[in-house]
Amino acid sequence: MISIRLIEIENYRAIKKLVWRPSRGLNCLIGPGDSGKSSILDAIELCLGSTVRRTVNVSDSDFHGLDTDEPISISLTLGGLNDALLDLDEYALYLRGFDTSSGTLNDEPKKGLETVVTLNVSVDSYREPVWGLTSIRATARDERKKLSLKERTRLLSSRLGVSNVSQNLTWGKGSVLTRLTEEELDVDSVLIDIARNAKAAFGDSANTQLKVSLDKVKETASSLGVPTGGAVRASLDTQGFTLKEGAVALHNSDGVPLRCLGTGSARLLVAGLQRDATQAAPVVLVDEVEFGLEPHRLTRLLNALGSKLEEPISQVFITTHSPVALQQLKASHLHIVRGGAEEHVVNAAGMDDDVQGTLRKSPSSFLAKKVIVCEGASEQGLLRGVDDWNVGKGGDSLLARGVSLLDAGGGSPKSCIEKAILFAKLGYDVAAFIDNDVAVEQNVTTRFSSVGGRLFTWEDGFALEDALFAHVPEESIDKLIDFALENVGLGSVDEKIKEEFGSKTSASSLRSDAEVMGYSADDRQKLGRASRTKKKGKNGEPGKKSGWFKSIDRMERVGREIVGPAVAPVRTPLTQVVADIFRWTKGGN
Numbered sequence: 391m392i393s394i395r396l397i398e399i400e401n402y403r404a405i406k407k408l409v410w411r412p413s414r415g416l417n418c419l420i421g422p423g424d425s426g427k428s429s430i431l432d433a434i435e436l437c438l439g440s441t442v443r444r445t446v447n448v449s450d451s452d453f454h455g456l457d458t459d460e461p462i463s464i465s466l467t468l469g470g471l472n473d474a475l476l477d478l479d480e481y482a483l484y485l486r487g488f489d490t491s492s493g494t495l496n497d498e499p500k501k502g503l504e505t506v507v508t509l510n511v512s513v514d515s516y517r518e519p520v521w522g523l524t525s526i527r528a529t530a531r532d533e534r535k536k537l538s539l540k541e542r543t544r545l546l547s548s549r550l551g552v553s554n555v556s557q558n559l560t561w562g563k564g565s566v567l568t569r570l571t572e573e574e575l576d577v578d579s580v581l582i583d584i585a586r587n588a589k590a591a592f593g594d595s596a597n598t599q600l601k602v603s604l605d606k607v608k609e610t611a612s613s614l615g616v617p618t619g620g621a622v623r624a625s626l627d628t629q630g631f632t633l634k635e636g637a638v639a640l641h642n643s644d645g646v647p648l649r650c651l652g653t654g655s656a657r658l659l660v661a662g663l664q665r666d667a668t669q670a671a672p673v674v675l676v677d678e679v680e681f682g683l684e685p686h687r688l689t690r691l692l693n694a695l696g697s698k699l700e701e702p703i704s705q706v707f708i709t710t711h712s713p714v715a716l717q718q719l720k721a722s723h724l725h726i727v728r729g730g731a732e733e734h735v736v737n738a739a740g741m742d743d744d745v746q747g748t749l750r751k752s753p754s755s756f757l758a759k760k761v762i763v764c765e766g767a768s769e770q771g772l773l774r775g776v777d778d779w780n781v782g783k784g785g786d787s788l789l790a791r792g793v794s795l796l797d798a799g800g801g802s803p804k805s806c807i808e809k810a811i812l813f814a815k816l817g818y819d820v821a822a823f824i825d826n827d828v829a830v831e832q833n834v835t836t837r838f839s840s841v842g843g844r845l846f847t848w849e850d851g852f853a854l855e856d857a858l859f860a861h862v863p864e865e866s867i868d869k870l871i872d873f874a875l876e877n878v879g880l881g882s883v884d885e886k887i888k889e890e891f892g893s894k895t896s897a898s899s900l901r902s903d904a905e906v907m908g909y910s911a912d913d914r915q916k917l918g919r920a921s922r923t924k925k926k927g928k929n930g931e932p933g934k935k936s937g938w939f940k941s942i943d944r945m946e947r948v949g950r951e952i953v954g955p956a957v958a959p960v961r962t963p964l965t966q967v968v969a970d971i972f973r974w975t976k977g978g979n
Contacts, residue, residue, distance in 0.1 A: 391414075391470050391672060391702070391703065391704070391705075392468055392469070392470045392471060392472070392544065392545065392672045393414050393468070393469060393470050393672060393673070393702075393704075393705040394412055394434070394466050394467065394468060394469075394673065394705060395411065395412075395467045395468065395469040395488050395490070395504070395506055396409070396410075396411055396465075396466070396467035396488070396493070396495060396508075397409070397410045397411075397412060397430070397433075397434065397465075397466060397467075398463075398464070398465040398466075398467075399429075399430070399433050399463070399464050399465075399734075400454075400460075400461075400462070400463040400464075401453060401454040401457070401460045401461065401462050401463065402429060402433050402452065402453075402454060402462050402463075402464060403426070403429040403432075403451075403452055403453075403454060404424065404425075404426050404429055404454070404729060404734075405426050405429055405430075405433075405454065405729075405734050406454050406455075406730075406731070406732055406733060406734070407732065407733045407734065408426070408430070408733070408734040408735075408736070410430075410725075410735075410736040411493040412705070412707070412725070412736075413722065413723075413725075413738070414702055414705060415696055415699065415702030415705065415706065415723075416695060416696050416697055416702070416706045416708070416719070416723045417705070417706065417707045417708070417723065417725055418679075418708050418709070418710060418715070418716075418719055418723045418724050418725065419431075419707065419708070419709045419725050419727050419736070420709070420710060420711075420716070420724060420725070420726055420727070420756055420757060421726055421727035421728060421729075422758075422759045422792060423711075424729070425727045425728065425729045425734075426727055426729050426734050427677075427709040427727050428677050428709060430707070430727070430736075431549075431675045431677055431707055431709065433464045434464075434466065434547060434673065434675060434707060435547055435549055435675055436448075436464060436511060436519075437464040437465070437466050437509055437510070437511045437521075438466065438509070438545055438547040438673060439547065448462070448513050448517045448519065449517070450517075452513070453513075458515040458517075459515060461512050461513060461514045461515070462511075462512065462513040463510065463511075463512050464510065464511050464512075465508050465509065465510040465524070466508070466509045466510075467486070467488060467495060467506050467507070467508045467509075468506055468507055468508070468509060468545070469488055469490075469504050469505075469506045471505060471506065471507065472544075474538075474540070474541060475507060475537075475541060476505060481507065481523065481535070483525065483527055483528050483531075483533065483535070484507050484508070484523040484524070484525050484528055484535055485498075485499050485505050485506075485507060485525075486498065486499065486505070486506050486507065486508060486525055487499045487500040487503030487504070487505065487506070488503055488504045488505075488506040489502075489503055489504075490504055495508075497525055497526040497527060498527070507523055508523065508524055508525060509521075509522075509523060509524075509545070510522065510523075510524040510534075520534070521536070522534035522535050522536045522537075523535045523536070523537065544672070545672065545673075547672075547673040547674070547675055548673070548674045548675065549675045549676075550657055550660055550661060550674060550675065550676040558660045558663070559639055559640045559647070559648045559649045559656065559659070559660065560638060560639040560640070560649070561638045561639070567640070567663065585626070588626055589625060589626040596624035596625065597623055597624055599624075600624045604622050604623070604624060607622050608621065608622050652682060653681065653682035654681070654682030654683035654684070654687060655682075655687075657676075657681070657682065657683070657691065658683065658687055658690060658691050658694065661676075661691050661694040661695055662694045672704055672705060673704065673705050673706075673707070674695065674704050674705070674706045674707070675706075675707050675708075676695065676706070676707070676708040676709070677708075677709050678709060678710065678711070679691065679692070679695075679708040679709065679710045679712070679715055680710055680711070680712035680714065680715050685714045688712065688714055688715055688718070689714075689718050692715060692718050692719065695708065697718060697719055697720070697723065711757055713753035713754045713757065714753075716749055716753035716756055716757070717749070717750060717753045719749070720741075720746065721739045721740060721741060721742065721745040721746040721749050722738075722739070722740065722741045723739075724738070724739035724749070724756065725737065725738055725739070726739065726756070726816050726817050726818075728817040735817065737815075737816045737817045739756075739816060742812070744808075744809065744812060745812060748796070748809065748812070752794070752796050752797070754794055755794040755796045755813070757794075758792055758793060758794035758818070759791070759792030759793070759818075759819065760791070760792060760793045760794070760818065760819040760820070760821070760974075760975060761793070761794050761796055761810070761813045761818050761819070761820050761821075762793060762794070762795050762796065762820075762821045762822075762823055762971065762975075763796045763798050763806055763807075763809050763810040763813065763820065763821070763822045763823070764795055764796065764797055764798060764806070764823045765798055765800060765802075765803055765806040765822075765823065765824040765825055766797060766798065766799065766800030766940075767797055767800065767940065767941055767942045767945070768800075768854050768855075768937070768939060768940055768941075768942075768945045769823045769824070769825075769854060769945075770795045770796075770797045770942055770945075771939075771941065771942035771943065771944065771945030771946040771948075771949065772854065772945045772946070772948065772949040772953060772968075773788070773795055773823070773949065773968075773971065774795065774942065774946045774949065775945065775946035775947060775948060775949020775950035775951075775953065775954065776949040776950070776953055776954040776957065776968055776972070777949075778946070778949070778950045778954070779949065779950045779951075779953075779954025779955065780954065780972070788975060791975050791976060793975045796809070797942075798810075802828060803824040803825060803826070803828055803830045803847075804828075804830050804831070804834055806822050806823075806824050807822045807824065807830065807834050807835065807838050807843075807845070808834070810822040810838060810843050811837060811838050811841055811843065814838070814841040814842055814843045815841055819842070820842070820843050820844070821843065821844040821845070821846055821971065821974055822838065822843060822844075822845050822846065823846045823847070823971065824845070824846075824847050825847065825848065825852070825853040825854055826847040826848045826849065826850055826851065826852050826853070827851055827852060827853040827856070844974055846967055846970060846971050846974075847967070848963065848964075848967065849963055852918075853918070853922055854922075854945075855918045855919075855921040855922040855937065855938075855939065856915070856918035856919070856922070857918075857963065857964045857967075858870065858918065858921075858939075858948065858952075858953075858964065859914045859915070859917040859918040859921065860911075860914050860915065860918060860963075860964070861962040861963055861964035861965070862952055862953070862956060862964065863956060863960075864908060864909060866952045866956070867904070867909050867914070867917070868901060868904075869951070869952060870917075870921075870938075870948070870952065871883070871897055871900075871901065871917075873938070873939070873944065873947065873948065874897075874921065874938035874939070875897065877938055877939065877944050878938055880897065883897050883920075883938065884896045884897055886920035886921070886923060886938075887900060887917075887920055889920065889923070890916040890917070890919055890920045891916055891920075900913070920938075921937055921938040921939065922937045922938075922940075923937070953965070953968060957969050
């Protein structure tokens with residue numbers, strides 16, 4: 391199977407430079423809006439489409455930064471070549487070597503390297519595309535070679551878009567129906583029969599409707615001596631029957647053209663036909679794969695495009711902003727596009743089990759600009775609550791800033807940081823928000839910092855609950871206890887308070903004493919421990935978390951009603967960490 395081994399783009403739209411080695415099967419490009427995903431698909435189509443099109447439309451806006459002095463250059467290095475393309479007599483100057491393990495390209499074939507060719511399309515300031523095979527050796531000799539018509543047709547890409555789906559549901563040039571089998575439709579002979587039958591059916595009906603005109607023509611012809619046989623008639627001209635390309639189309643049992651199907655249904659059908667076509671294009675392009683499809687049909691489309699295939703039958707490039715689509719894909723299908731002033735990069739998500747697990751659990755995080763990996767549900771809930779408070783005050787939301795909050799599952803601070811490192815290596819702006827009651831090895835935090843990660847945590851020995859009770863205003867402690875009573879009940883709250891304060895102390899007595907004496911630093915410390923301790927399991931094993939606020943919803947309320955309002959007026963170790971996190975989401979340090 392012919393497929394693209396290497397993509398090189400220069401000065402095309404938002405892309406100053408890009409070098410990317412795609413995978414053989416399904417390549418799903420994800421990234422923020424305007425990161426260049428669609429431009430990559432358009433560049434592939436431009437290069438392959440130039441092999442068969444007589445004209446290619448390129449405008450000044452297609453040049454990077456509108457700088458038409460810098461030519462557009464798109465190169466696709468193709469592997470899996472057939473015997474015709476490996477012909478030394480024909481293509482010796484253009485055959486090159488590709489190292490599939492390292493992704494490096496050698497200008498000459500070499501033992502141990504895959505033999506490949508490189509297609510290039512260049513567009514200068516006069517917007518005249520120059521297309522052909524290229525190599526360093528050929529460029530030195532100022533030579534460029536075009537492929538034979540047969541090979542050009544074999545390399546034709548298929549774009550499964552919104553506007554061109556109906557074209558693929560006709561027997562037209564390059565459509566999937568035309569490539570489905572080797573059958574040919576003899577339109578000319580069919581058309582002659584149609585014309586003759588139509589002429590007979592038309593009969594004399596027009597003569598009565600056009601009598602005045604016909605009499606005038608007869609009179610004029612007679613006066614001028616133009617022979618008409620004594621009469622003129624209005625009838626169908628069989629020579630006037632023409633069928634434009636694609637006029638023969640698929641229809642349903644009621645005679646309705648299938649191009650009238652909904653966009654999603656039409657795309658789904660074409661994708662399935664593309665999969666089954668014996669002469670299918672080796673490269674399939676699909677922008678916004680989720681467009682017009684419900685989740686269950688989106689899954690079918692992805693399956694039709696090869697998401698479940700171990701051995702691909704074509705190379706597919708898709709883009710998506712759909713978490714549903716990501717959940718149906720393998721991590722190995724994902725490629726994250728990151729733009730830069732000088733160079734774009736595409737990072738492969740890889741095949742790591744942790745990436746796959748995160749993809750299933752939190753696919754939306756892979757679609758974000760920034761990711762905050764929270765140690766557990768409590769940290770995630772706190773930030774969501776503060777975000778709600780901020781939006782209520784007229785601020786912009788974390789979603790508007792392109793920020794995703796990912797729950798790492800509450801395993802440990804170390805596992806949280808490890809997950810954050812995973813995202814950082816894929817090119818995301820990442821922060822980790824963890825407790826500080828369990829020490830993390832220095833080498834772990836150093837690795838996180840080295841990949842550009844930002845760590846947010848509390849004072850030494852503090853978990854989130856410790857920071858809450860230690861730093862909220864005096865009046866907010868009673869409110870926290872009220873929340874606890876609502877969440878877990880009086881019995882559970884009193885049980886934990888007795889463990890920390892002694893058997894004679896209860897929530898009620900503690901609050902009564904505080905009305906006179908206030909809450910001391912020691913009281914706050916004990917309340918923090920009481921609010922986060924776990925139930926004891928059987929046989930001395932750790933029990934399930936039974937903390938007063940150990941859920942997203944509970945801590946969300948704490949963030950919205952207590953922490954959020956406290957962020958602006960007073961800076962404490964608690965509010966400072968929260969303020970720093972939100973400043974980071976806006977691009978601050």
